[in-house]
Amino acid sequence: DAMVIQNPRYQVTQFGKPVTLSCSQTLNHNVMYWYQQKSSQAPKLLFHYYDKDFNNEADTPDNFQSRRPNTSFCFLDIRSPGLGDAAMYLCATSGGYQETQYFGPGTRLLVL
């Protein structure tokens, strides 16, 4: 089945130690999104790629960056994780802005 895959499902990192979360998709979608969801809150968009074009949300901290080396893969890099960055990170894809977004299962990040 075509799908959005996130690995790992759980990631533990240390305060200040860079961490990378990965997302892959078999849907061949043009757009890939990263959302952050803190405990008991709704998901919030961090940034997205439309093909190779990167689009950052205005309030996304500089500590968060992303890479999309090809259509199938997208990475979320957190340069110096703080305790406040502990959250579920959700990857989503869509064929275009007018099309439905489909989410992966998420990666839960714990910062010690």
Added chain:
Amino acid sequence: DAKTTQPPSMDCAEGRAANLPCNHSTISGNEYVYWYRQIHSQGPQYIIHGLKNNETNEMASLIITEDRKSSTLILPHATLRDTAVYYCIVKEGGSEKLVFGKGTKLTVNP
């Protein structure tokens, strides 16, 4: 900010229809109503969306009022696996962004 208002929680008996309301009084003509749900510790799951006509798929039905200021998601025969947070989202057709509100926590009881 989210453009929708939903009750924070609802209960439904297993096997009965679950009717989840959503108010979106400021919706504009080119904005769609999307519904997603999120089962605990999983990613949001797309359910259904519509512009002005009622829609039905294998998961649910979406009823949009004629003035488009509110809508109702209907799960016709709720099961225990339908227990989740249900998000109603208003999205402009060409916009990249899904802005999630607080959603409705639906609990289906045996």
